[in-house]
Amino acid sequence: MARQKARTPGFATTCIHAGQEPDPSTGAVAVPIFATSTYVQEGLGKNKGYEYARVSNPTRTRLEQSLAAIEGGRHARVFASGMAAVSALCTMLKAGDHVLCSHNVYGGVPRLFNQILAHYGLEFTYADTSDTLAVERALRKNTRFAYVETPTNPLMSISDIEAIARICHKRGVDLVVDNTFMSPYLQRPLELGADMVVHSTTKFLNGHSDGLGGAIICTRDDQAEQLAFIQKSVGAIMSPFECWLVLRGVKTLEVRMPRHDQNGREVAEFLAGHRKVKKVFYPGLASHPQHQLAARQMRGFGSMISFETGSLGNAKRMLARVRVCSLGESLGGVETLISHPATMTHAALGEKGRKAIGITDGMVRISVGMEDAGDIIADLDQALDAM
Numbered sequence: 413m414a415r416q417k418a419r420t421p422g423f424a425t426t427c428i429h430a431g432q433e434p435d436p437s438t439g440a441v442a443v444p445i446f447a448t449s450t451y452v453q454e455g456l457g458k459n460k461g462y463e464y465a466r467v468s469n470p471t472r473t474r475l476e477q478s479l480a481a482i483e484g485g486r487h488a489r490v491f492a493s494g495m496a497a498v499s500a501l502c503t504m505l506k507a508g509d510h511v512l513c514s515h516n517v518y519g520g521v522p523r524l525f526n527q528i529l530a531h532y533g534l535e536f537t538y539a540d541t542s543d544t545l546a547v548e549r550a551l552r553k554n555t556r557f558a559y560v561e562t563p564t565n566p567l568m569s570i571s572d573i574e575a576i577a578r579i580c581h582k583r584g585v586d587l588v589v590d591n592t593f594m595s596p597y598l599q600r601p602l603e604l605g606a607d608m609v610v611h612s613t614t615k616f617l618n619g620h621s622d623g624l625g626g627a628i629i630c631t632r633d634d635q636a637e638q639l640a641f642i643q644k645s646v647g648a649i650m651s652p653f654e655c656w657l658v659l660r661g662v663k664t665l666e667v668r669m670p671r672h673d674q675n676g677r678e679v680a681e682f683l684a685g686h687r688k689v690k691k692v693f694y695p696g697l698a699s700h701p702q703h704q705l706a707a708r709q710m711r712g713f714g715s716m717i718s719f720e721t722g723s724l725g726n727a728k729r730m731l732a733r734v735r736v737c738s739l740g741e742s743l744g745g746v747e748t749l750i751s752h753p754a755t756m757t758h759a760a761l762g763e764k765g766r767k768a769i770g771i772t773d774g775m776v777r778i779s780v781g782m783e784d785a786g787d788i789i790a791d792l793d794q795a796l797d798a799m
């Protein structure tokens with residue numbers, strides 16, 4: 413008798429079903445929000461696996477199963493925000509340990525590293541991780557993590573995950589990749605050799621700009637155990653309601669990301685062809701210095717675009733005119749968000765810090781949403797006329 417081969421579920425099926433099986437006690441198709449702080453115990457030392465909500469919550473368990481499956485990891489642990497996840501990651505280290513970080517990352521990351529965690533004896537240095545040799549040179553004897561964001565924020569520079577993983581592993585260093593900008597649909601860091609992936613679930617995973625959260629997806633049991641201990645001890649966990657929002661959001665990840673990607677390409681092409689736009693930073697353009705690497709490493713180019721208007725005045729004038737695009741921080745939602753890195757997301761770096769990595773006062777960043785591309789382009793077109 414022919415036996416049916418076990419079929420590996422596809423990405424869309426995983427997004428919809430992994431961790432999202434119907435509730436065994438009621439049959440509810442959507443994972444319930446377990447709004448409870450504690451669980452009744454049948455007797456001393458006898459419980460159903462849940463004792464107190466800081467330690468564990470069934471809605472959270474389901475989200476952790478879902479994200480581990482979607483990112484292709486072994487386990488996931490979720491936190492109150494992306495920054496809470498990065499902070500939890502660093503509490504896996506001890507005083508004297510060193511972290512090598514990509515030199516233009518989400519602005520909150522160097523703020524946490526330099527202005528808080530450096531006071532606890534951790535060492536942080538920064539390198540242009542788009543240059544693999546620079547990574548090799550920057551590793552130290554006490555380096556525990558290489559922390560890489562690719563594409564970077566807001567300059568969209570690309571780091572070669574596979575090459576960096578090889579260098580790190582030769583030296584016993586774990587590679588951590590912030591995959592927030594791409595989502596597991598467009599980029600698969602763990603398959604390229606990364607040891608852990610970080611997400612701000614606030615962005616594409618949730619996808620609807622209505623919840624805050626962070627996740628770490630692990631490849632080893634010891635990482636997940638240590639992070640569960642950190643969740644319990646520090647307590648910066650994701651609430652059941654926010655977990656539920658992400659569980660709902662990821663169900664459509666496989667349809668949202670190709671649309672973001674397609675709209676991103678169209679908007680980038682439009683900007684690249686506009687006479688008032690001085691420069692466009694988007695890995696999907698053939699003019700991007702790492703276009704080939706991006707095409708090889710990612711399944712698409714995403715919807716994050718930065719461009720140069722030439723001056724603070726120009727940026728101000730155009731940002732005052734947008735109507736379909738909303739002026740605001742954050743990214744990855746269904747609506748197009750437009751922002752000004754120098755005064756918003758990267759203000760904390762200071763003028764010198766921004767100049768060092770190439771963020772100018774005239775730079776504008778767009779997170780292209782899922783509206784009709786023609787409407788986004790028409791809006792940008794009329795706003796650019798103000799310059």
Ligand SMILES: *Cc1c(COP(=O)(O)O)cnc(C)c1O
Pocket residue numbers: 493494495496518520561565590592593611612613614615624625626
């Ligand atoms: C937003 C963001 C973070 C921080 O996440 P929060 O949920 O805002 O705390 C980290 N990394 C990247 C790339 C981000 O875009």
